[in-house]
Amino acid sequence: MKRTVPLIITATVGVVLIVSNFIPAFRAWGEEATTFFSIIAAIAFVLGGGSLLKVHLRKISDRNAGWGYSIVVLGTFFATLAVGLLKIGVTPNPAFPDMPWAGDVQARGTAFWWAYEYTFKPLTSTMFAMLAFYIASAAFRAFRAKNLEAMLLLGTAFIILLGRTFAGYWLTSWIPIDGPFSGLRIEELSVYIMQVFNTAGNRAIIIGIALGIASTSLKILMGLDRSYLGGGN
Amino acid sequence: MNRQNVGVIVVFLILGVLVAARAFVGDGMGRVYTRLDPVEMVRIDRPVLDATLVETETETQTQTTESVWVRSDSDQARDFATASSQTVAWNRSEPVTPAEAFAAFESGETAGIRLDWPRTIGLWVAAFFTLAIFSFLYKDNPFYKVAESVVVGVSAAYWMVVGFWDMIVPNLLGNLAPGFVQATFLPGLDAASPQWAYLIPATFGVLLLTRLLPKGQWLSLWTLAFIVGTTAALRMVAYIEGDFLSQINATVQPVYQVVTDADGGVDGYATFWASLRQLTLLIGVLACLTYFFFSVEHKGAVGGVARLGIWFLMITFGAAFGFTVMGRIALLAARFEFLFDDWLWLIDPTNQRVVASAVGLLG
Amino acid sequence: MSFLQRIENADRRWVFLLMGLAVAVPIIYIGLTGKTLPEKATPLAESAFEVLDDLPSGSRILLAWDFDPASEGELGPMATSFIRQCSQKGHRMYFIALWPVGAQMIRSTTTKVIGGYYPDLEYGRDWVDLGFKAGNEAVIKTIATDFRQMFPADARGTSVSAIPMMEGIASLADFDAIVNVSAGYPGSKEWVLYAATPLKKPLVVGCTGVQAPLMYPYVPNQVRGLLGAIKGAAEYESVVNGWVREDSIRKTLVAxxxxxxxxxxxxxxxxxxxxxxxxxxxxxxxxxxxxxxxxxxxxxxxAPTPGIFLEAQRRMGPQLVAHLLMIGLIVMGNLVFFASRRRGGGR
Structure with a gap:
């Protein structure tokens, strides 16, 4: 029961979806399956919230190190959840102003929007912006031109870094743009690298990954790969 | 307190004094203005505009009416609203630029424009969080930890709320209980009868949540099986068609690439370069694939080709590195722009605070 | 301690400070002077423009905003320029998002561009915000054959059957082109695999620097136009700005x-x-x-171009200085490394 039913579900939904690609009569089945999948994906957000709750409640009850921050996590979690689900500060929907629950919770001016605009947005964007500092530090400490391969990597990176700014244009602007050597201008070189060398490398990677995904998928659908069920065998 | 901490405190004090000074120089900084716009809607019964009815002589007898909400200052409201018509009123805050607000305050005709305290506080909260995250660059500290905790809490709740209102309500409840959803959350939805097939995703969803229970977690495997099966089937077909076949198709092209000039003749120079490009591309893909092919030992000719493949891959990774750097810096620039423009009012690239007459002509 | 040794052992916070200055100083300089660096569009940015320009006015364009505030610095300018081109051209715009926060990206970009510069465009006739749907590629797969099953209502709660411009939209096949601004998964790769390839639809992609190299192999068969990172955004922005000026003058002359x-x-x-x-x-x-x-x-x-349509070009200033700093740091790091190795202290 614990292992057979999941295998049947996987195989059934897989066959339905693959068949629906090729036989129009089954197309509606495929659409249903993908719609169901999307709904489950939305429910998974609830699972995410629930897991967070579980982890931090345990941290607080065990008085683990930094449990005070867990209170901040849960406090902001519940506050955002409440203003979002209860639609606090939401103005009515102009088409149906007499229905209090029909307003737009994400519209500018609502409490939920406030949480997005003034906490979520600055925090997530600054966290990603921090990577600029770390990549600079890594550039100084880690990138060593020790061999030919490393030199190729760094040389390409230099051409791209220069070619994708005005510096590249400025450095080689003395090469006539209509002349036979225009391809040596740094901005042209960076285009050439992207469209030929990078395309070749990534194309090979794409082909390789596609084969890997197709074969793994087939093994999963046929029940040969059961690793997603956990527990070996 | 060691010397380092004293240094930090001094730096923060100096920054604090600078910000405080900035707040009193020129137009100040970090304020958000909005215009309070009163909205009043009235429910009217207006005649249905139906061309077939207008032509008949018995127009007045057969004319039907529909009940709709219109703005109470509209022509329709004046024509059809009565004293007993139902009305609903509320205030809407529309943001205005500081420039507009300054002009309004100067002229004395504020027309509902005022300093918006919740949004101004919000702006300062955002600036505080931005600086709190940046403070980690110096060293880990409680401000950073608080900011980090806030982002975890807010984002988890944000996804839940959006998932609920944008997906679960219209796509799940809207199919299982269309009458209820239409009467409460989505009055604009078309009337429909329940689609019981949607009990399937509802059931799978509930099973997924068993993961949170102390017992019976194995039931969530059923949902996982559905997710894995769907993903595997979708990807198998798409990757073979979109990646494997299409990419091979794009690679296997004639090596001799003819480029014609404006007169229709062959442009020898351009043709040479285009052909060389195509040849390099083809060699590159084959060399990289050879490198990925581990069933044959990388020795002799195969080893040589595989080494060429490594060189191509190194160039690929170099390009990826260059692009990654580019992306990260743009994100940092955007954050600094927020601090300098929206908060500190040091720069004004979008003319928020100066009245520029020419802006707005284009577009 | 020698100079090189000092540099080698320097606190990494000095590097952070240099990076901060490399980005902050140009922003302030450009913000105060209003000067931006000139941009010359590469063929990829030009073809992104041409895909939308070649379509007749009134074409149906699906705009999928699959990004979030974390990548808005790179992608926001692309999104505003795409909307500007479509609005000026008179295309009908259908916005959707596969990222939960993408719905906010739709709201902010449409408010900025349509609300600020094209107020005559009518919601429901010229543009519609269909909001976010969960499910990643499954959403694309569903709407490839049945649009309404996934989108019964727009983001404002109006049934799609009551939205005039939704008439005749049964599936993705009914759109004339797809524009995708993407920060990762789900994003441009999924639009290539589940929409552009099987339906043979023209797809224009604007993506982050991290994704861009991975998208090049799809050009030109599966992706018709590609804007990579802030540079792609700046190029496209300059093309669109030039064209909007030209088009506005042309319309005035004809009038x-x-x-x-x-x-x-x-x-x-x-x-x-x-x-x-x-x-x-x-x-x-x-x-x-x-x-x-x-x-x-x-x-x-x-007339000066409004500031919001110069965002990417302004960011190319800090980009230039920071790229030079990166190169300088790598060169310096190597100098220090090889010098210390020669001294016998190699690590």
Whole structure:
């Protein structure tokens, strides 16, 4: 029961979806399956919230190190959840102003929007912006031109870094743009690298990954790969 | 307190004094203005505009009416609203630029424009969080930890709320209980009868949540099986068609690439370069694939080709590195722009605070 | 301790400070002077523009905003320029998002561009916000054959059957082109695999620097136009800005009574050399225009581009300095490394 039913579900939904690609009569089945999948994906957000709750409640009850921050996590979690689900500060929907629950919770001016605009947005964007500092530090400490391969990597990176700014244009602007050597201008070189060398490398990677995904998928659908069920065998 | 901490405190004090000074120089900084716009809607019964009815002589007898909400200052409201018509009123805050607000305050005709305290506080909260995250660059500290905790809490709740209102309500409840959803959350939805097939995703969803229970977690495997099966089937077909076949198709092209000039003749120079490009591309893909092919030992000719493949891959990774750097810096620039423009009012690239007459002509 | 050793052992916070200055100083300089660096569009940015430009006015464009505030620095300018081109061209725009926060990206970009510069466009007839749907590629797969199953209502709660511009939209096949601005998964790769390839739809992609190299192999068969990172955004932005100026002048000339073909060539010339507009208005070619039309043309030719449509070009300033810093850091790091290795202290 614990292992057979999941295998049947996987195989059934897989066959339905693959068949629906090729036989129009089954197309509606495929659409249903993908719609169901999307709904489950939305429910998974609830699972995410629930897991967070579980982890931090345990941290607080065990008085683990930094449990005070867990209170901040849960406090902001519940506050955002409440203003979002209860639609606090939401103005009515102009088409149906007499229905209090029909307003737009994400519209500018609502409490939920406030949480997005003034906490979520600055925090997530600054966290990603921090990577600029770390990549600079890594550039100084880690990138060593020790061999030919490393030199190729760094040389390409230099051409791209220069070619994708005005510096590249400025450095080689003395090469006539209509002349036979225009391809040596740094901005042209960076285009050439992207469209030929990078395309070749990534194309090979794409082909390789596609084969890997197709074969793994087939093994999963046929029940040969059961690793997603956990527990070996 | 060691010397380092004293240094930090001094730096923060100096920054604090600078910000405080900035707040009193020129137009100040970090304020958000909005215009309070009163909205009043009235429910009217207006005649249905139906061309077939207008032509008949018995127009007045057969004319039907529909009940709709219109703005109470509209022509329709004046024509059809009565004293007993139902009305609903509320205030809407529309943001205005500081420039507009300054002009309004100067002229004395504020027309509902005022300093918006919740949004101004919000702006300062955002600036505080931005600086709190940046403070980690110096060293880990409680401000950073608080900011980090806030982002975890807010984002988890944000996804839940959006998932609920944008997906679960219209796509799940809207199919299982269309009458209820239409009467409460989505009055604009078309009337429909329940689609019981949607009990399937509802059931799978509930099973997924068993993961949170102390017992019976194995039931969530059923949902996982559905997710894995769907993903595997979708990807198998798409990757073979979109990646494997299409990419091979794009690679296997004639090596001799003819480029014609404006007169229709062959442009020898351009043709040479285009052909060389195509040849390099083809060699590159084959060399990289050879490198990925581990069933044959990388020795002799195969080893040589595989080494060429490594060189191509190194160039690929170099390009990826260059692009990654580019992306990260743009994100940092955007954050600094927020601090300098929206908060500190040091720069004004979008003319928020100066009245520029020419802006707005284009577009 | 020698100079090189000092550098080698320097606190990494000095590097952080350098990076901060490399980005902050140009922002302030550009913010105060208003100067931006010139941009020359590469073929990829031009073809992104042409895909939307070649379609007749009124075409149906699906705009999928699959990004979040974390990548808005790179992608926001692309999104605003895409909307600007579609609005100016008169395309019908259908916005959707596969990222939960993408719904906010739709709201902010449409408010900025349509609300600020194209207020005549009517919601429901010229553009519609269909909001976010969970499910990643499954959403694309569903709407590839049945749009309404996934999108029964728009983001404002109106049934799609009550939205005039949704008439005739049954699936993705009914759109004339797809524009995707993407920060990762789900994003441009999924649009290539589940929409552009099986449906043979023209797809234009704007993506982050991290994704861009991975998208190049799909050009030109599966992706018709590709904007990579802030540089791609700046190039496309400059193309769109130039064209909008030209198109606005052309429309004014036609409204003033000039023949369509003559108006088009005149608009091209004036948009390129705005300073010539005054002299041109005195020539015989402009004789048929009213003084008001002439004044409008001169004003349009010289009008500064609104700041929000120069966002990417402004960011190329910090980009330039920071790229040079990165190269400097790598070179310096290697110098220090090889010098210390020669001394026998190699690590």
């Amino acid at each position: 003033g009574g000039m023949a369509e073909s003559e108006a088009a060539s005149t608009a091209t010339t004036l948009a390129r050399d705005p300073d010539d507009a005054g002299a041109w208005s005195e020539t015989a070619a402009a004789a048929s225009l009213t003084p008001e039309s002439k004044a409008a043309v001169i004003a349009l030719a010289a």
